[in-house]
Amino acid sequence: MIDPPPNDNEAKPAKVKREAASSAGGYKQRWQRILARSTIGAGVLFLAVHALGLTFAVMPIQGTLNMMMRPDGTKLRHDWVPLEQISPHLVRAVIAAEDSRFCEHGGIDFDALEEAIEDNQAGGRLRGGSTLTQQTAKNVFLWNGGGYARKAAEAWLALYIDSIWTKRRTMEVYLNIAEWGDGIFGAEAAAQLRFGKSAADLSREDxxxxxxxxxxxxxWRVNPPGAYVRGRANTLTQRAQVVENEGLDRCVLK
Incomplete structure (x- = not known):
């Protein structure tokens, strides 16, 4: 008895199933490779950033991502100077303006963060609870802008650098890489271009x-300052005096 020839219509479903299974397997393998590479990349980046943190604990920082991301054609001015060459008036004014509990927290001021959340939920003026340490972490390692991923990285890095840097070093780094507009980074460049003097010679008002x-x-402009900036500066002059009187700068100015 002669077997009937194979029925192509019956063979096709099995072939389609094999091809589908092969395609699914290849798709799964591709995603596994992507996931593995992403995990390795994230691990390498994590180690590199933390190694930089150790290096920056002692070495001057000559450039950051924020500096590189300035618009094309912007002339960058950045002159690193040690904290000894920056007026203590600026240290106190910055603490008064940005983080009055700088010497007390461990990188994140959870009390200030809770107050900010309560104020925002109550419908008051939106404000953040970002510390000087968090701002330093952002300015050194990250970029401007929002997003939960960047905020989470900022918080982690703030805790990290607070654990390996001194408060004095954090302030030194912050004052040397903070932006004062027009591509001006750091207290020395800002003092020279805004007031025609060195950062060491800044007055209380400056x-x-x-x-x-x-x-x-x-x-907002420093030279010439508008009414809002002038009023805010007057308030900060008074607050900076409180910082000095109450020793809120003790971890930086000994």
């Missing part, structure tokens, strides 16, 4: 003006 514009350095 320091208060520089601290007053830090939240929006490309929007």
């Amino acid at each position: 320091a208060a003006l520089l601290a007053a514009v830090l939240p929006s350095p490309n929007k």
Whole structure:
């Protein structure tokens, strides 16, 4: 008895199933490779950033991602100087403006963060609870802008650098890489270009003006200051005196 020839219509479903299974397997393998590479890449990046943190504990920082991301054609000015060559008036003004509990927290001020959340939920003026340490971490390792991923990285890095840097070093780094508008980074460049003097020679009034514009350095001007900046600077001059009187700068200025 002769077997009937194979029925192509019956063979096709099995062939389709084999091809589908092969395709699914290949798709799964591709995603496994992508996941593995992403995990390795994230691990390498994690180690590199933490190694940089150790290096930056002692070495001057000559460039950051924020500096590189300035618009084309922007002339960058950045002159690193040690903290000894920056006026203590600026240290106190910045603490008064940005983080009055700088010497007390461990990188994140959870009390200030809770207060900010409560104020925002109550419908008051939106404000953040970002510390000087968090701002330093952002300015050194990350980029401007929002997003939960960047905020989470900022918080982790703030805790990290607070554990390996001194408060004095954190302040030194912050004052040397903070932006004061127009591609001006650091207290020395800001003092030279805004007041025609070195950062060491900044007066109380000069320091208060520089601290007053830090939240929006490309929007608010130091020279000449508008009514809002002038008023804020006057307030910061008084607050900086409180910082000095109550020793809120003790971890930086000995």
